[in-house]
Amino acid sequence: MLKIKVPATTANIGPGFDCLGMALNMHLSIEVYKNTDKTSFVWKNSTEEVPLEKNMIFNTIKNILKLKNSESNFKIIVKKNEIPISRGLGSSASAIVAGVYAANYILDNILTEKEMLNIACEIEGHPDNVVPAIKGGFQISKKLNGKYITSSVNVPENLKFVVYSPDFTVSTEEARVILPDKYEKYDVFENLSNLALLVNSFNNNDYENIKYALSDKIHQPFRINLIKNGKEILNYSNEIGSLGEFISGSGPTLISLIKDDTTFIEKMKSFISKYNDNWNCIVTTVNRKGVEIEVIDE
Numbered sequence: 520m521l522k523i524k525v526p527a528t529t530a531n532i533g534p535g536f537d538c539l540g541m542a543l544n545m546h547l548s549i550e551v552y553k554n555t556d557k558t559s560f561v562w563k564n565s566t567e568e569v570p571l572e573k574n575m576i577f578n579t580i581k582n583i584l585k586l587k588n589s590e591s592n593f594k595i596i597v598k599k600n601e602i603p604i605s606r607g608l609g610s611s612a613s614a615i616v617a618g619v620y621a622a623n624y625i626l627d628n629i630l631t632e633k634e635m636l637n638i639a640c641e642i643e644g645h646p647d648n649v650v651p652a653i654k655g656g657f658q659i660s661k662k663l664n665g666k667y668i669t670s671s672v673n674v675p676e677n678l679k680f681v682v683y684s685p686d687f688t689v690s691t692e693e694a695r696v697i698l699p700d701k702y703e704k705y706d707v708f709e710n711l712s713n714l715a716l717l718v719n720s721f722n723n724n725d726y727e728n729i730k731y732a733l734s735d736k737i738h739q740p741f742r743i744n745l746i747k748n749g750k751e752i753l754n755y756s757n758e759i760g761s762l763g764e765f766i767s768g769s770g771p772t773l774i775s776l777i778k779d780d781t782t783f784i785e786k787m788k789s790f791i792s793k794y795n796d797n798w799n800c801i802v803t804t805v806n807r808k809g810v811e812i813e814v815i816d817e
Contacts, residue, residue, distance in 0.1 A: 520550055520551065520552050520814070520815045520816060521550070521551040521553075521620075521621065521624040521812060521813070521814055521815070522548070522549075522550055522551075522811075522812065522813040522814075522815060523548070523549050523550075523551065523617050523620050523621060523810065523811070523812050524546050524547070524548045524810070524811040524812075525546060525547045525548075525613040525616045525617050525652055525810050526542040526543060526544065526545065526546055526613070526651075526652060526655065526806035526808075526809065526810075527542070527543045527544075527545035527546065527547075527601070527602040527608040527609050527610075527613060527806075528540050528541060528542050528543065528608065528609030528612055528613070528647075528648040528651045528652050528768075529541050529543060529607070529608060529609070529680070529767040529768060529772075529774055530607075530609065530647035530648045530767070530768045531647065531735075531738060531765070531766065531767075531768060531769075532717070532733070532765055533713065533714075533717060533732065533733035533734065533735045533739070533763070533765045534710045534711075534713040534714040534717060534732070534733070534734065534735045534736075534737065535647075535659075535714055535717065536710075536735070536737045536738050537645055537647055538647060538659055538660060538661055539647060539657070539658070539659060539672075539714075539717075540609075540646075540647040540648050540649075540650055540651040540657075540658050540660065541651050541656070541657045541658070541674070541805060542651040542652060542654075542655045542656060542805065542806035542807075542808075542809060543608070543680060543682070543803050543804070543805065543806055544803045544804050544805070544806045545601040545602050545608065545682075545801070545803060546599070546600075546601050546602070546613075547597070547599070547600050547601070547602055547610075547613040547614065547617055548597075548598045548599045548600070549576065549595055549596060549597050549598060549617050549621065550595070550596040550598055551593065551594075551595060551621040551624050551625065552593060552594040552595075552596075553591060553592075553593050553624060553625045554591060554592065554593075555592045555593055555594045556592065557592050558592045558593055558594070559594045559595070560574065560576075560577050560594075560595045560597075561594070561595065561596045561597065562597045563596060563597060563598055563599075569604065574614070575611055575614035575615050575618060576595060576597070576614045576615075576617050576618045576621070577595065577618070578618070579614070579615050579617075579618025579619060579621075579622065579642060580593065580595070580618045580621050580622045580625065582642075583618070583619065583622035583623075583626070583638070584622060584625065584626070587626055587629070589625070589626060591625050591626075593621070593625050595621065603684050603772070603799075604688075605688040605689075605690070606684045606685075606688060606767075606770075606771060606772045607684075607689070607766070607767040607768030607769055607770045607771060607772040608682070608684070608767055608768065608772055609648040609651075609652060609768065611643065611648070612639070612643050612648035612649045612652045613652055615639050615642050615643050615649065616639050616649060616652045616653055616810055617810075619635045619638050619639045619642075620635065620810060620812060623635060624812075624814075632653075635653070636649070636650065636653050636654075636667060636669075637666060637667055639652075639653065640660075640662070640667045646660035646661070646662065646667045646669070647660060648768070650667065650669050651806075651809065652809065652810060653809050653810050654669065654671070654809045655806050655807045655808045655809030655810075656671050656672070656674060656805060656806075656807050656809070657671065657672040657673070657674045657721060657805065658670070658671055658672070659671075659672060659718070672718050672721050672722060673721055673722045673724075674721060674805045674807075675721070675724045675726070677778055677779075678762075678776060678777075678778065678804070678805065679776070679777050679778070679779075679780065679802055679803070679804060680774050680775075680776060680802070680803050680804065680805070681756075681761075681774065681775040681776075681777060681783070681784060681787060681800065681801075681802050682767070682772060682773075682774050682800070682801045682802070682803060683752060683772065683773045683774070683775075683787070683791055683798050683799070683800055684771070684772045684798070684799050684801070685746075685747070685771050685772075685794075685796040685797060685798045685799070686796055686797040687747065687771060687796055688771065689742070689745045689746065689769055689770040689771045690769075691768075691769050693745065694738075694742050694745060694769030694770060695769070697741045697742060697744070697745060698737075698738060698741055698742075699741070702736070702737065706736035706737070707736070707737075709734070709736050710735060710736050710737050713731070713732050713733070713734050713735065714732075716728055716731065716732040717729065717732035717733060720732050726762050726778065729762050729763045729776060730757075730761075730762060730763040732763070733763040733764065733765050735765070738766075738769075739765065739766050742766055742769060742770050743766065743770075745770060745771070746766070746770045746771040746773070747771075747794070747796060748791075748794045748796070748798075749766070749770070749771065749773060752773055752787075752790070752791060752798075753773060755787070755790050756773075756775040756787065759782075759783060759786050759787070760777075760783060761775040761776060761777055761783065762775075762776040762777055762778065763775070763776045764776070775787065780802065784800065784802055787800060788800045
């Protein structure tokens with residue numbers, strides 16, 4: 520049996536549209552049994568279950584086994600899922616990564632780490648969530664000549680992520696359609712400078728510039744309109760002293776960066792409680808391990 524634990528991820532991170540992603544300490548945990556009498560899928564301790572025909576863990580495994588001409592039976596048990604589904608915290612990426620690593624185990628480990636990363640990125644369609652889910656930490660990634668290349672960015676040890684997630688969703692398709700087809704060149708220049716400043720600020724533990732570096736002209740000004748009360752939440756976070764804030768992925772989850780929790784968290788919890796969409800507030804940290812696997816009884 521194989522245990523797989525995959526972290527949540529936040530992507531885009533201000534100006535880093537489709538190229539920046541970071542792993543967070545919220546997890547999807549599954550168990551994989553191979554060579555079983557029949558194929559089965561079981562949910563445990565989960566409030567959000569996905570129908571099997573839409574389940575990315577299950578479909579990823581089946582598609583990889585079909586690609587490798589394998590008809591092996593298997594059993595998947597979802598032991599725990601802390602990642603809200605379709606909220607901008609990489610739930611699909613975590614499911615795909617879990618599925619790829621599960622399929623590799625069922626196939627007796629025929630895939631290399633690099634092959635699994637490339638397969639997962641191809642299934643997801645872009646690497647910004649998948650790469651940190653596999654590698655952990657803060658990652659820059661891009662596709663080059665059909666393969667994915669990555670580079671790690673430092674994350675200061677005492678940085679905390681205050682995650683606000685409501686009970687409504689924003690589809691990735693809707694979030695992409697709302698983006699303009701063309702941008703003013705000076706907006707693109709501004710994003711490039713912000714992206715460079717953001718990466719350098721993290722690498723140098725330069726908290727002072729993070730707030731300015733998280734400014735974005737490419738996706739956030741448009742996507743924030745899909746998130747009810749999103750502008751007010753981000754503005755209040757800024758007012759009471761966050762290091763910066765941004766939309767996680769395509770939303771609706773929002774994230775503030777802080778160094779300590781003093782009164783900030785209580786103030787934010789109180790502020791978001793006045794809205795009708797059951798905004799949940801979770802304080803977490805960067806996950807530096809990425810996907811974790813453990814073989815039991817073999």
